[in-house]
Amino acid sequence: xxxxxxxxxxxxxxxxxxxxxxxxxxxxxxxxxxxxxxxxxxxxxxxxxxxxxxxxxxxxxxxxxxxxxxxxxxxxxxxxxxxxxxxxxxxxxxxxxxxxxxxxxxxxxxxxxxxxxxxxxxxxxxxxxxxxxxxxxxxxxxxxxxxxxxxxxxxxxxxxxxxxxxxxxxxxxxxxxxxxxxxxxxxxxxxxxxxxxxxxxxxxxxxxxxxxxxxxxxxxxxxxxxxxxxx
Amino acid sequence: xxxxxxxxxxxxxxxxxxxxxxxxxxxxxxxxxxxxxxxxxxxxxxxxxxxxxxxxxxxxxxxxxxxxxxxxxxxxxxxxxxxxxxxxxxxxxxxxxxxxxxxxxxxxxxxxxxxxxxxxxxxxxxxxxxxxxxxxxxxxxxxxxxxxxxxxxxxxxxxxxxxxxxxxxxxxxxxxxxxxxxxxxxxxxxxxxxxxxxxxxxxxxxxxxxxxxxxxxxxxxxxxxxxxxxxxxxxxxxxxxxxx
Numbered sequence: 133x134x135x136x137x138x139x140x141x142x143x144x145x146x147x148x149x150x151x152x153x154x155x156x157x158x159x160x161x162x163x164x165x166x167x168x169x170x171x172x173x174x175x176x177x178x179x180x181x182x183x184x185x186x187x188x189x190x191x192x193x194x195x196x197x198x199x200x201x202x203x204x205x206x207x208x209x210x211x212x213x214x215x216x217x218x219x220x221x222x223x224x225x226x227x228x229x230x231x232x233x234x235x236x237x238x239x240x241x242x243x244x245x246x247x248x249x250x251x252x253x254x255x256x257x258x259x260x261x262x263x264x265x266x267x268x269x270x271x272x273x274x275x276x277x278x279x280x281x282x283x284x285x286x287x288x289x290x291x292x293x294x295x296x297x298x299x300x301x302x303x304x305x306x307x308x309x310x311x312x313x314x315x316x317x318x319x320x321x322x323x324x325x326x327x328x329x330x331x332x333x334x335x336x337x338x339x340x341x342x343x344x345x346x347x348x349x350x351x352x353x354x355x356x357x358x359x360x361x362x363x
Numbered sequence: 364x365x366x367x368x369x370x371x372x373x374x375x376x377x378x379x380x381x382x383x384x385x386x387x388x389x390x391x392x393x394x395x396x397x398x399x400x401x402x403x404x405x406x407x408x409x410x411x412x413x414x415x416x417x418x419x420x421x422x423x424x425x426x427x428x429x430x431x432x433x434x435x436x437x438x439x440x441x442x443x444x445x446x447x448x449x450x451x452x453x454x455x456x457x458x459x460x461x462x463x464x465x466x467x468x469x470x471x472x473x474x475x476x477x478x479x480x481x482x483x484x485x486x487x488x489x490x491x492x493x494x495x496x497x498x499x500x501x502x503x504x505x506x507x508x509x510x511x512x513x514x515x516x517x518x519x520x521x522x523x524x525x526x527x528x529x530x531x532x533x534x535x536x537x538x539x540x541x542x543x544x545x546x547x548x549x550x551x552x553x554x555x556x557x558x559x560x561x562x563x564x565x566x567x568x569x570x571x572x573x574x575x576x577x578x579x580x581x582x583x584x585x586x587x588x589x590x591x592x593x594x595x596x597x598x599x600x601x602x603x604x605x606x607x
Contacts, residue, residue, distance in 0.1 A: 203540075203586040205547035207558050208579050215571040294428070301430035304551065312432055319440060327441030334429040334437060341428040 137325040138332050141318045145333070148309050156309035158336060164228065164300040164310060168235035169293045175240025176292075180247020185273065201241035206302050209234040214306050231303040239296050246288035250281040290348040294341040301337070311336065371573050375564045379574070382560025383581045389474075389556060390543045390585075393481040397542065398535070400482060401489025408494060419490075426487035431548055434484060439476040439552040477549035485542045489535055496531030497523060529600055536593030540586050547582075557581060 138145070148156015155163065183194050201209070213230040254277055262272030301312040309317075315333040319326050408419040426434070443451055458469035470478075500523050508518040550559035561578035565571045 200583065203544075203583045204579055205544040205558065205582055207547040207550065208561075208575060208582060211558075211561070211565075211571075211575050212579070215575065298428075298430040301432040302548070304432060312430065312436075315433075316436070319436075324444065326444045327437065330433055330437040330441050334433045337430055337433060338425060338428045 134325050134328055137318070137322050137328055141322075144318065145311065145314055145336075148314055154309070157314045158311050160228070160309060161297070161300050161311040161340075164231060164235070164303060164308075165293070165297045167232045168239060168296050168300070171232065171236035172239025172243055172292065172296065173289060175236055176243025176247055176289075179240060179244035181251065181273070183244055183248040184251040185269070198241045198244055201237055206234060206238055206299055207305055209238060210302055210305060227303070227306050227308045230306065231300070231308055235296055235299055235302075238299070239292050242295075243288065243292050246285055246292075247281075250285040250288075251277055253284075254281055286348070290345060293348070294344055297341055297344065298337060369570075371564070371568065371570060371577070375568060375574070376577070378560045378564055379557065379577050379581070382555060382557040382578075383585075385555060386543070386546050386557040386581075387585065389478065389481070389546050389549070389554070390539075393478060393485055393542050393546070394539050396478075396482045397485030397489055397538075400486035402493060404486055404490035405493035405497070408490065409497060423487045423490055426483055427491070431480065431484050431545055432551060435477065435480040435548060435552055438480045439473060442476070443472065473549070473553045476552060477546075477554045481542060481545060481549070484545065485538055488538045488541070492531045492534040492538060493527065495534070496527035496529075499530040500526045529597075532597055532600070533593065536590065536597075539589055539593070543585055543589060544582065 144157060146157050147159045148154065150156065150159065179194065179198065183191065183198070186194065204212075210231060213234045214227070217225045217230055217233065251273075258276055258280070259272055262276040263269070267275065300310055303310050304313045304316070307313065311333055315329055319329050322329070404419055404423060408416050408423070411419060443454075446454075454472045454475070457471075460467040460469075504522055504526065505518055508522040513521070546556055547558040549556055550562065553559070555563075557578050561574045564574040568574065
């Protein structure tokens with residue numbers, strides 16, 4: 133094992149060419165993860181609520197679209213947004229934008245099922261009680277259903293975020309200089325120490341996923357206790 | 364602007380179909396090997412003693428918490444560099460075994476690395492689905508079997524396992540679907556499957572929409588077919604499925 137190939141290139145692995153050039157490496161991985169994590173949570177909430185509240189044709193179209201997003205490999209989706217977004221908007225979009233778009237759509241599609249399932253799991257009694265109090269459907273959702281359903285969904289969101297951190301590595305296929313891509317660059321330059329480089333990079337991703345998992349689980353646990361104490 | 368352009372020349376369609384064939388063959392072998400390994404890991408984790416259980420759990424956690432892409436790079440670049448030179452040379456030269464009319468060819472190194480990486484990744488997830496299935500069997504079931512005088516191994520074989528497999532089946536089908544989609548990552552180590560072929564066709568023809576459109580349709584069709592088969596098998600399972 134040769135550690136110097138890691139220590140010599142640590143700055144490049146962590147931040148890419150920054151501050152002399154664009155941000156890359158682990159820092160870009162974090163940026164991509166955070167952006168697609170937030171966007172996928174928003175998409176998941178909106179589409180999940182739409183899925184739970186709609187019926188008939190709207191619901192069928194929604195189910196079809198979400199099913200399609202979940203059936204396409206993320207690599208394909210990244211290629212699609214890479215080639216399609218410039219045509220749609222008429223000007224070039226930075227590669228990072230296309231990656232965030234693809235990952236947010238996939239993450240949002242998975243989360244919307246979790247959100248819809250969380251809303252539907254609460255049972256009709258809650259809805260009927262709310263409606264009996266004279267609230268409208270959306271008011272019941274806002275004041276009765278979501279405050280109880282959202283905390284229960286927290287684990288799904290955390291799982292999706294750790295999955296997204298891993299999936300940012302797919303930005304590699306269109307040359308976005310995130311951690312996996314700069315690792316292959318370092319590997320191409322050093323040539324003789326691929327095991328060291330990729331095991332190190334794997335450990336960084338593993339540590340990151342574990343950190344998010346622990347942190348989010350603790351946050352969710354504390355929130356749960358507070359709510360129980362208040363109830 | 365014409366989005367679609369002229370239809371793709373037949374030879375490019377053949378490239379895509381060949382890639383699709385590789386994707387299907389790779390997915391099928393990975394699913395079979397991953398299921399066998401996943402079941403073994405699940406047993407080791409549940410019944411391998413404290414040390415065996417802990418080591419298995421750590422290994423599964425490691426595989427599940429790192430990107431598949433990085434794992435493929437470790438198997439493709441890393442292991443190749445760590446192997447003794449003679450073995451690397453042997454793996455990189457073609458070998459074949461003539462068996463009458465057919466000739467068995469030893470797969471190229473990227474195929475081996477891709478197969479190994481995908482199988483370990485799938486096995487780690489399948490092991491966890493099986494464990495969740497075992498935990499989903501209600502404790503009263505084991506207690507009832509014990510009261511009937513069954514031994515622990517009989518309880519596992521005749522009571523816990525059939526119910527666990529039924530609970531775990533659809534999640535495992537979900538992992539088969541993930542495997543099918545994950546084979547697309549092997550394009551990064553040069554395995555000529557569907558995504559690789561699509562990229563190749565796009566590079567040669569500049570007809571991105573057709574190349575990726577056809578590839579996407581093939582993926583969606585395969586995913587839909589596997590999902591339909593998985594649900595059909597679940598419906599055909601014998602009556603008496605566990606109530607939840």
